[in-house]
Amino acid sequence: xxxxxxxxxxxxxxxxLSLAEFGRxxxxxxxxxxxxxxxxxxxxxxxQPLRGARITGSLHMTIQTAVLIETLTxxxxxxxxCSCNIFSTQDHAAAAVAVGPDGSPENPRGVPVYAWKGETLxxxxxxxxxxxxWPESEADPTHxxxxxxxxxxxxxxxxxxxxxxEYEKAGAVPDPAGAESEExxxxxxxxxxxxxxxxxRWTKIxxxxxxxxxxxxxxxxxxxxxx
Amino acid sequence: MAVICGFGDVGKGCAESLRGQGARVVITEIDxxxxxxxxxxxxxxxxxxxxxxxxxxxxxxxxNRDIITAEHMERMKHxxxxxxxxxxxxxxxxxxxxxxxGIERVNIKPxxxxxxxxxxxxxxxxxxxRLLNLGNAxxxxxxxxxxxxxxxxxxxxxxxxxxDEYEKKVYVLPKHLDEKVARxxxxxxxxxxxxxxxxxxxxxxxxxxxxxxxxxxxx
Numbered sequence: 430x431x432x433x434x435x436x437x438x439x440x441x442x443x444x445x446l447s448l449a450e451f452g453r454x455x456x457x458x459x460x461x462x463x464x465x466x467x468x469x470x471x472x473x474x475x476x477q478p479l480r481g482a483r484i485t486g487s488l489h490m491t492i493q494t495a496v497l498i499e500t501l502t503x504x505x506x507x508x509x510x511c512s513c514n515i516f517s518t519q520d521h522a523a524a525a526v527a528v529g530p531d532g533s534p535e536n537p538r539g540v541p542v543y544a545w546k547g548e549t550l551x552x553x554x555x556x557x558x559x560x561x562x563w564p565e566s567e568a569d570p571t572h573x574x575x576x577x578x579x580x581x582x583x584x585x586x587x588x589x590x591x592x593x594x595e596y597e598k599a600g601a602v603p604d605p606a607g608a609e610s611e612e613x614x615x616x617x618x619x620x621x622x623x624x625x626x627x628x629x630r631w632t633k634i635x636x637x638x639x640x641x642x643x644x645x646x647x648x649x650x651x652x653x654x655x656x
Numbered sequence: 657m658a659v660i661c662g663f664g665d666v667g668k669g670c671a672e673s674l675r676g677q678g679a680r681v682v683i684t685e686i687d688x689x690x691x692x693x694x695x696x697x698x699x700x701x702x703x704x705x706x707x708x709x710x711x712x713x714x715x716x717x718x719x720n721r722d723i724i725t726a727e728h729m730e731r732m733k734h735x736x737x738x739x740x741x742x743x744x745x746x747x748x749x750x751x752x753x754x755x756x757x758g759i760e761r762v763n764i765k766p767x768x769x770x771x772x773x774x775x776x777x778x779x780x781x782x783x784x785x786r787l788l789n790l791g792n793a794x795x796x797x798x799x800x801x802x803x804x805x806x807x808x809x810x811x812x813x814x815x816x817x818x819x820d821e822y823e824k825k826v827y828v829l830p831k832h833l834d835e836k837v838a839r840x841x842x843x844x845x846x847x848x849x850x851x852x853x854x855x856x857x858x859x860x861x862x863x864x865x866x867x868x869x870x871x872x873x874x875x
Binding site for chain 1: 664665719742743744746751766767783784786787790791794795796797798799801802803804805806808809810811812813815816817819822824825826837840841843844
């Protein structure tokens, strides 16, 4: 295990870190039931093919996803993670990933996770924004402020980059009051705020992304529509 | 009686699962091929409107929008259970439901709501119409997710390390990598594969070590 992302005190948001031990026990059970992921960890342990990868993941923050996240970090990646559904997070899994295999609830040393079961739509998209934005490094001002890879489920992370870039190009975000759904209104409000804060944020993030892998049929459908 | 809207990959699994629990399963479909598949497996195929007053459970699995409307839900029998197995929450019209004059929402427990219509009858809605297998339960077994997540990991490695070899478009993971992921899961199940002879491989025109199927093959 080689987690490369180090948490600051505030760079994560989960329901309850004290659930981490329960989460870790279930992760250990799941590792035995996930032979494909564990074989990939063994195969690439020396090669570290994801060293230099900064992966933003948007995928149900469950115990099984925890094993995926720790496979990515074991292969050298830096990772930030949110759920792709307001109800799908397992809070003990999120806590265990934030704490990490070598940390403790008092000293979390895992992966920055922004996910809890029962988010509002505003909280959901805020979480997605937090994992798309990478903390700037005082030591290295050239440190990129975004991921270079996205691991998506349903396409929400990819959608945020595309919509953000589109409205930055236009120089304006459509009025949320005219949105056809409550969720779209939330996205537009977020992007309005973002545009005022930094008119190039999503354009820059988009330019830094090498590729996206997508989990589900609906997300693949969205990708074909974008192409 | 359980009504499943859609008999694609998700609907097929949902139907098998509910039938395994002893439910009488009815399918709704728009695609004649999927409808034929369902009929050949012994499912009844009806329109949603035909079964609104007889279904006990209604599940959407279509990936499309506006499948169960507020008007549909109003016509369901008392305490029919309504839920969605598709990725997004636009299959069941929750906004429309909440706009019915005089309707009352009673929360039973997290992710379970009773919606009471003005005439006193009610439906039970799971996860506010969002993906119910993760909202109301804990999702797929680890072993199943291992295959899917192994593909994700291999796709990330491929895209990150061989970025120059890909154009800006949508790719499907090559079959040899799918076969690799499947192989990684066989030992745990005690599977022993049979091996093609050189003559057999030549006869069907595939390498002895795969990939074994053409890209358009449907498993």
